[in-house]
Amino acid sequence: MIGRIGRWFDExxxxxxxxxxxxxxYKVPKNLTFPYAFGVMATVAFLIQIISGIFLxxxxxxxxxxxxxxxxxxxxxxxxxxxxxxHIHAAGANFFLAIVYLHIxxxxxxxxxxxxxxxxxIVGFFIYFxxxxxxxxxxxxxxxxxxxWGMVVTTEIPTSIDSxxxxxxxxxxxxxxxxxxxxxxxxxxxxxxxxxxxxxLLPLILLGLVGFHFYLIxxxxxxxxxxxxxxxxxxxxxxxxYMTLKEGVxxxxxLAIFFFFVFFYMKHFLPADNYDPADPFxxxxxxxxxxxxxxxxxIFRSIPNKFLGFVMFSVALLLLLILPFLDFSPLRSTRNRxxxxxxxxxxxxSSMALTILGSMSPTPTVAFLGLIxxxxxxxxxxxxxxxxxxxxxxxxxxxGSKND
Amino acid sequence: xxxTIFFTVLTLAFFYIVWINNIFAPHEKYEMPPEHRMIxxxxxxxxxxxxxxxxxxxxxxxxxxxxxxxAQVQANPMLKQLQEKYGKVLPRDVYEAVFMNDLNxxxxxxGKIPPDLSTIYLVKGPEYLYNFILEPQxxxxxTAMPPVMTGRPEDTAKIIAYLMSVSEPSPAxxxxxxxMGVVTIGYLIVMGxxxxxxxxxILKRMGLH
Numbered sequence: 384m385i386g387r388i389g390r391w392f393d394e395x396x397x398x399x400x401x402x403x404x405x406x407x408x409y410k411v412p413k414n415l416t417f418p419y420a421f422g423v424m425a426t427v428a429f430l431i432q433i434i435s436g437i438f439l440x441x442x443x444x445x446x447x448x449x450x451x452x453x454x455x456x457x458x459x460x461x462x463x464x465x466x467x468x469x470h471i472h473a474a475g476a477n478f479f480l481a482i483v484y485l486h487i488x489x490x491x492x493x494x495x496x497x498x499x500x501x502x503x504x505i506v507g508f509f510i511y512f513x514x515x516x517x518x519x520x521x522x523x524x525x526x527x528x529x530x531x532w533g534m535v536v537t538t539e540i541p542t543s544i545d546s547x548x549x550x551x552x553x554x555x556x557x558x559x560x561x562x563x564x565x566x567x568x569x570x571x572x573x574x575x576x577x578x579x580x581x582x583x584l585l586p587l588i589l590l591g592l593v594g595f596h597f598y599l600i601x602x603x604x605x606x607x608x609x610x611x612x613x614x615x616x617x618x619x620x621x622x623x624x625y626m627t628l629k630e631g632v633x634x635x636x637x638l639a640i641f642f643f644f645v646f647f648y649m650k651h652f653l654p655a656d657n658y659d660p661a662d663p664f665x666x667x668x669x670x671x672x673x674x675x676x677x678x679x680x681x682i683f684r685s686i687p688n689k690f691l692g693f694v695m696f697s698v699a700l701l702l703l704l705i706l707p708f709l710d711f712s713p714l715r716s717t718r719n720r721x722x723x724x725x726x727x728x729x730x731x732x733s734s735m736a737l738t739i740l741g742s743m744s745p746t747p748t749v750a751f752l753g754l755i756x757x758x759x760x761x762x763x764x765x766x767x768x769x770x771x772x773x774x775x776x777x778x779x780x781x782x783g784s785k786n787d
Numbered sequence: 788x789x790x791t792i793f794f795t796v797l798t799l800a801f802f803y804i805v806w807i808n809n810i811f812a813p814h815e816k817y818e819m820p821p822e823h824r825m826i827x828x829x830x831x832x833x834x835x836x837x838x839x840x841x842x843x844x845x846x847x848x849x850x851x852x853x854x855x856x857x858a859q860v861q862a863n864p865m866l867k868q869l870q871e872k873y874g875k876v877l878p879r880d881v882y883e884a885v886f887m888n889d890l891n892x893x894x895x896x897x898g899k900i901p902p903d904l905s906t907i908y909l910v911k912g913p914e915y916l917y918n919f920i921l922e923p924q925x926x927x928x929x930t931a932m933p934p935v936m937t938g939r940p941e942d943t944a945k946i947i948a949y950l951m952s953v954s955e956p957s958p959a960x961x962x963x964x965x966x967m968g969v970v971t972i973g974y975l976i977v978m979g980x981x982x983x984x985x986x987x988x989i990l991k992r993m994g995l996h
Contacts, residue, residue: 448880455906456852456876466956467967481802620995628986635979639972646968651806658909658954669813674805724790731794735801742805744813 402623405601410619411626412607418489419605420633425486427634428479429593433586435472438465443524445578447571450526451660470645473652476518478641480675483511491706492727494715495606501707503599508704510592513585515676520581522673523574529654531569531661532670534577538563543689551690568663610716669744677741678734682760684745685753695757702764709764712771713778722770730763817914817926826944827913827951830958836949839942843935844904847893851876852905853953859889897931908950916947 393399442462444453458465487507490496496504523534541563544556565572604615613619620626644652656667672680679696686692702709717724733756740753804810819827826832840850846858854875860866865885869877883890894900908916915926920943923932936943956964 446880448883449878452851452879460852477806485798624986624989624993625995628982628989631982632979632986635975635982639975639979642968642971642975646964646971648807655910655912658906660903660906677805731797735797738801739804739809739811742809742812 406623406627407621409601409622410613410615411605411622412613412618413620413625414608415605415626415629416608417633418485418492419608420630420637421482421486421489422600423630424634424637425479425482426593427638428475428482429589431471431475432479435468435475436582436586438468439472440582445524445574447526447574447661450524450574454525455658467645470649470652474641474644474649476521477652477674478644480514480518482637483514484675487511487703488731491730492717493606493608494610494710494717494720494723496707497710497715498707500599500603500606503596503603504707505704506592506596506599510589510596512700513588513592517581517585517589518673518675520577520585523577524581525657526574526661527657528659528661528665528667529657529670531663532667533672534569534573536670536672538569540683540693543693546688547690606715608716609718610714671742674738674742677739678737678760679741681737681741681753682757684741685750685757687750699757699760702761706764706767709767710771711768712774714774720770720774722773726763726766726770729759733757733759733763815915817912817918819914819917820940823917823940823944824913826941827917827947829948830952832945832948833952834949836945836947836952839946840949843942844946847897847901849901849903850905850950850953851879851882851903856882856886857889857893857901859893860886863889899931901931904950904953906954908947908954913947913951916950917943920946 439458442453442457442465444450454469458469460466490504490507519534519537523530538560541559542556544559545551545554561567563573564570565576604612607613659667671677679699682699683692683696686695712720712723714720714723717727736756737753737760740749740756743749837853837855841855845855845861849856849860854870856866863886869881869885873881890900911919917940919926919932920936921934921940922937923930923934936946955961
């Protein structure tokens, strides 16, 4: 019976044809390594966020008087199993961002941004950017002390434009800040608009961008770890079952780690200070952003001038965006590029160090170290054109053509 | 191989620092004698702690999630009517609007409305609460909190046990959650192993191995 219904559907929907053409006939290099699984893990993390978010929004109340209680009483204590959904959503957000960071670094390591995949990288950058906005707006919703003061600090960032020499007179920053908050103080309007952004607009933009990202990956095929484009007719293994099952195993391990945190270790993902209801008259002792923004926060903080800090912070983001154009070397994948490998290690270590420095209390030593690691962070991007020229010369001397 | 190990160790160390134990971030440490810690961590003391809380703390503090309101609100005849309409735990906006006069008179005598303690255990942790309740002025100079419990460390520990019981799931519930967690993780690991075995077989049959 079920088989007959399935056949009826298949004859009309042509589903098995779609499966055959998209999953089985799609050939990928055989030597894909573990970091290639971060993409599929990020997709699963996104789905988990959407599903758990749909359930959370059934009980959440976007009202500054009742938001805190709807989260901490209704969701956590009253409705059965909603604690689990909230744990999944809170830990899921952190895992999603962690996986996206790993995915970004894997992309840099395997040079997955090179021609013809520049657009894939740029779309990916915007996914990352919108994701940060989603995380920030979602963090406001429980209306605890950290939510409130975190958003106060975030909406103050644009005002640093106002300390610029000439444009500062125009007070653009303050206008943007007021526009973000919907008033001079954080209140019901702020909560309402960030709630709307978090549950509708930003996830929809993300869905569109992720769809485009997928399409681009399919259009150009996936890179291989040794940097060689495969001939899809002769080489390569079918995506299903070779890769799907391999990534399925990785996914199970990932989910096992994820659920370990969900059930047994939520201390970091539901921080203690956020169990305090928001109070506009009480500033908490330590206001630091969430870990995924700490690196940018450290860059911002270690530069004495507020406007220059803002410029540096924007430059760091912009450099990430134009990365495909900075690196024009004919060689692909770090496996073939010893110089690039050294600079990649510098990049990884300086981003990690900046994140950790961002979580420390601001002392002159921390600011000085922050400045040094900001310079090493930027030095990766500055070194890319130089490495590219050196490699291009060596490549030509060895007799390779540039358009390989 | 060396590169893989290097990056794996680096990533794991990074996430250990950022997510689990940030040795670099500023910490505040408070001490608590182990015997009182035992009392505070024991869920069985919560009932006695609740009585102690009503006697000593509830004249000013509310625990709204457990339907305990300050004495002045408790004396207000509106409370019963509202609880019939909204249930025992009143919505915060209703509570603050209806009992505004009572809350404001407390604000006049203490300088601020004594905070609601429904989630205070999760915010401050048992060690801070123990030290603060015993000697408020020493931990937070200038606070309006009177030293009600000074010299009664055991009763203080019982009150903390009560505050814990309001915020944290009961031991039975906790055991249930732990079993759920172990079953979920076990299922995922078994599925992972099964997928791996299946993959090996399929690849052998397809000659892709």
